[in-house]
Amino acid sequence: MGTWGEGAENQPQLVLSEDGSLGGTDGCNRLFGSWEQHGDVVSFEEVGSTMMACPDVQTWLAGLDSARVYGDTLHVVNASGIEIGTLVRASE
Template sequence: MRRLPMLTTTLAAAALLVLSGCSAAPAFTGTWSGTGENAPSLEISEDGAFAGTDGCNRMVGSGEVAEQSFEFGQFATTRKFCEGVDTWLSLAGSATVDGDTLTVLDADGAELGTLTRG
């Protein structure tokens, strides 16, 4: 009956793989960046804490994964005036991930912009 321990190990590994694939949080975690001068950037931790910049103002807060989106919740941000900087990230309400692209939406679900993983 040498097959039983090997079968048990294989089933346990398969279950772990399936269960780890169900966790949505890691899809959102990491560093996300825009392009160009004064580009926005955002870092999301596994516990939902996030910090970043809209290219001008710093922002910090805590959000949570809800189904297939990241809900930003309330966050603090500085309010400096930066001429010529599009501060769209400071209007974030939620975000979705598709591969290496984080699409940021406002509170009404309208797309504000995208950031790339890295």
Template sequence: MILQDPAGLWGSKEQGQPWLELSADGKVAGSDGCNRITGTWSGSEELEFGALASTKMYCEGVDDWLSRAATAKLEEGNKMLVLDANGEELGTLAYGGSNS
């Protein structure tokens, strides 16, 4: 089953883990595991991210793939497939729960 409302936490806020939190008002906040990410989002099963901004700290051993997100697709099993501007797969985030 695919979630009807993508708002909520995707990924894990544990230290060094990538995550995005989609707010119902269209704002997105997150982290690639090191750098903070902010921006906007729209869509339902296919999401578009508007101009994500990211801090640029150097973090050894952290893959910054999430900061290159342009779009995402929600998939079975409550997974978000994150894609770059060319439609190339960057990674996946698991649904972590609704916003509180």
């Protein structure tokens, strides 16, 4: 599925590996877990993160539950079904 977000300092990035594992950062904490894709919907499972406190960093990505892919944009949704942010496919 690839890398979403450019991974600049204090910016979120999500790496969805072909083996179903996920890794990345919410801009502060490291994220890890697994994912599955069904059509244009991506479901995230067993997601965990480190628990560092970082000032001036928006850590919305840590609240991910699922996502939808529209073109080169991943629309991230929380457990309540509310879109909490977007990530653009990173250039390879």
